[in-house]
Amino acid sequence: MLSTQYIRSMLLKRDEIPSFKKYPFNLPSLKTLDGLAFHPNVTFLIGENGMGKSTLLEGIAVALGFNPEGGSFNFNFSTYDSHSPLSDYLQLIKGIEKPQDGFFLRAESFYNVASNIEELDRQVGGRPIIDSFGGVSLHEQSHGEAFFATFLHRFRGNGLYILDEPEAALSPLRQMSMLTRIHDLVNENSQFIIATHSPIIMAYPDAKIFEFSEEGIRECKLEETNHYLIMKQFFDDKNRMLHHLLG
Numbered sequence: 001m002l003s004t005q006y007i008r009s010m011l012l013k014r015d016e017i018p019s020f021k022k023y024p025f026n027l028p029s030l031k032t033l034d035g036l037a038f039h040p041n042v043t044f045l046i047g048e049n050g051m052g053k054s055t056l057l058e059g060i061a062v063a064l065g066f067n068p069e070g071g072s073f074n075f076n077f078s079t080y081d082s083h084s085p086l087s088d089y090l091q092l093i094k095g096i097e098k099p100q101d102g103f104f105l106r107a108e109s110f111y112n113v114a115s116n117i118e119e120l121d122r123q124v125g126g127r128p129i130i131d132s133f134g135g136v137s138l139h140e141q142s143h144g145e146a147f148f149a150t151f152l153h154r155f156r157g158n159g160l161y162i163l164d165e166p167e168a169a170l171s172p173l174r175q176m177s178m179l180t181r182i183h184d185l186v187n188e189n190s191q192f193i194i195a196t197h198s199p200i201i202m203a204y205p206d207a208k209i210f211e212f213s214e215e216g217i218r219e220c221k222l223e224e225t226n227h228y229l230i231m232k233q234f235f236d237d238k239n240r241m242l243h244h245l246l247g
Contacts, residue, residue: 006191012030012090033056038193044201044207044210048213057162073102100159102162103150103161157188161185172200199231211225
């Protein structure tokens with residue numbers, strides 16, 4: 001397996017942060033964060049809601065030059081300026097090679113990306129942008145179909161792909177198909193950094209997993225994550241878990 005690494009690590013400029021009592025620096029994961037070293041192929045950021053994984057992922061994406069709402073490096077639209085200033089306090093250590101492709105995909109604002117594509121295709125001549133996404137309007141597909149069309153057609157390889165909860169619109173079967181697509185792209189010199197809640201997606205072999213919690217950030221294996229343990233406990237003894245939850 002190839003190991004092209006476009007972004008090697010990230011450092012938080014702690015000495016420049018005005019206060020750890022204000023958002024986003026008051027998030028549990030950021031209070032104790034010095035930096036993270038990324039896997040050359042796939043790195044996962046996981047944890048419960050509110051721990052800061054998506055905020056950190058957004059900061060990394062913006063620091064790399066991506067639009068806060070998502071898209072490729074060339075997207076510069078804004079429907080609502082809500083991203084945090086975290087990117088200003090991140091130092092990214094990059095590899096020797098530069099990615100030939102890149103995309104920041106986030107579930108919560110993918111609709112805005114789809115709308116921007118349609119707007120640009122109405123204004124600009126030449127080959128329609130939507131052709132790079134499979135040729136069918138993303139608004140004319142289900143959320144899951146539009147997501148998967150992006151994985152299949154827009155991600156070209158030799159790229160750096162930042163994904164925020166890509167499983168949000170995908171069935172378990174589609175999540176497994178996504179693993180196959182990730183593997184294909186890794187073998188085409190691609191690197192992924194993914195924030196996810198899905199034990200299926202985070203099962204990608206040899207990936208690096210960082211779990212965010214109230215105690216900070218720890219590197220762990222899939223079988224040690226709370227996501228995996230809770231799902232295993234549920235399916236190993238569903239009736240007992242339901243009795244505890246509903247009784």
